[in-house]
Amino acid sequence: MEVVKELKVPIDYLFDVFEQSIQSDILAQTGKKLNENEFTGFEYVKDFSKGNQATIQIEKYERNRAYYYSTHTDKNKISVRYDVHSLDEETSKLHYSEEIISNGFLQKMNDALVGLVWGFLKKKRFKEMLNQIEQSYTE
Incomplete structure (x- = not known):
């Protein structure tokens, strides 16, 4: 899945949202509180x-530029990338990509079928989440 979208939010605000989400998940799963400079390379079980x-492995967290992580299960690996750059003081451009690498032929077939059926809805929900981030900034 791939989404490219201009957001009417400053890049700092967008990364504040990322940071809060990451910290919340890590705290809930591990009980640890991390600073953003500790994110890259951090791995935990969810x-x-x-x-x-x-x-979950945070592969790269570079504030105001990129956030990459991967999710590993016994069935597949999902790699997610957020590449972001500032267009101006109030606008950011986000490039989101997601790649699923399945373990085994049957899992590949299953993931392909699920991707066909649910891919549209997943992309729609992701865009709605981005719209909510924009709305939360303007409130």
Whole structure:
């Protein structure tokens, strides 16, 4: 999945949102409080419903430029990249990409089918989340 969008928010605000989300997830899953300069390379296990777990690895966190992380399960690896640059003091351009690497032929087929069925809805929900970030800035 790939989304490119201009956001009517300063780049600092967008990275404040990223930072708050990352810190909240790490605190909930590990009990640790990290500063943003400790994000890159940090890895932790995240618990999901029905006893499922995934390893989250923050591959790169460079404020006002990039945020990359990957989610590893026994079924696949999902790599997410947020590349951002400032267009002016009040506008940012976000390039979001997501790649799923499946383990095994059957999982690849399953992920491809799920991607076809749910991909549109996932992209729509992601764009709605970006719109909410813009709205939260203007409030």
